[in-house]
Amino acid sequence: MNTTTIVLILAAIVTVSIILIVGSQMRERSRIERARRMTFQEDQYKRAHRLLDEIPGQYLTSELKLLLIKNMEEACQQLSALKSPLPIKQWLEEIRQLKNTVLENNDNRSPVKIDSPEKSNYVKELLQSLFKMIEGMHKTGKLDNSTAKKNLKYVLFLVHKTHADLHVFQARDYVRQNEIRKAIHAYHLASTEMGKSRDNPLAMKAVKSFRTRIKELEAMGPENDTRSGSQEGQSKLDKEWDTFLHDDEWKKKADYDD
Structure with a gap:
């Protein structure tokens, strides 16, 4: 070879x-x-x-x-x-x-029920993950601009509502304990959170409801039976808030595309 x-x-x-x-x-x-x-x-x-x-x-x-x-x-x-x-x-x-x-x-x-800061923060994390998912679907062309914008704005509203839910829960607890000043402060915080979604008619409805409740509590003098009076008003607000996202009239009016 x-x-x-x-x-x-x-x-x-x-x-x-x-x-x-x-x-x-x-x-x-x-x-x-x-x-x-x-x-x-x-x-x-x-x-x-x-x-x-x-x-x-x-x-x-x-x-x-x-x-x-x-x-x-x-x-x-x-x-x-x-x-x-x-x-x-x-x-x-x-x-x-x-x-x-x-x-x-x-x-x-x-x-x-959003009844603790830990639960509020956990739900907030879930909503942030949902926000990112919708953003990703939009970027990859799976969602059109209008649909993405509408749902992203709604999820942001839910983030604010998560914090408001916690403040409302705390306010209810303060009312039950007859700690009216603390309850008023909690409702102020809830109102501030919902006010962050000013373009959402449901959020503005909540702000108005909280302001009404705050005035009711502020009007109560020491001579009033604050416990029974506050619980009567609280019951009405509780019902409105717990069914807040099921408001059919709002659903007909809400428009996130503006």
Whole structure:
């Protein structure tokens, strides 16, 4: 075997080795990228599912629920295309049933009391995550400008309402304890929070209601039976506030596109 033949054989071996190494690296990169994409889509699904489950029922409109469901559905479709070993078919069937329930207006989720700073902050974090999700859907073209703007403004309103909910809960507690000055201060804080959503007619309705309640409490002199009087007025405000997001008249008038 002459020198030329040996050189050619060695060159062929080197070439084949390089091809095999490059091919192996490409397969590994493809595997890693596929795993990364699957992890991302799984996280998208789980995040939307968590928001749907954990955001207080009184906060979620049908439109927000459908946006979350849409995110879950798209994540499952991507996972299916990537041949994920996760139970995608089961998830898609559950999503289909949930979507029908929402469309038929039968998805009745229990309201959650915001009765501690910890709960208020947790719900705020959930709403901030929802805000980012809607922003992401808008940036990727999954939501048009009008729909994105409307829902982003509504979520911001919910963030303010979360703080107001806590202040109202505290005010109620102060009234029960006959600590009227503290109750008035708590209602002032609630009014300030709702005032941050001035373009929302429902928020302005709340501000007006709080101001009325504050005047009622301020008008009570020491000679009055403050406990019974304040509880009577409080009962009315409690009912209005607890059904606040179910105001049909407001829903007809509200317009977030302005």
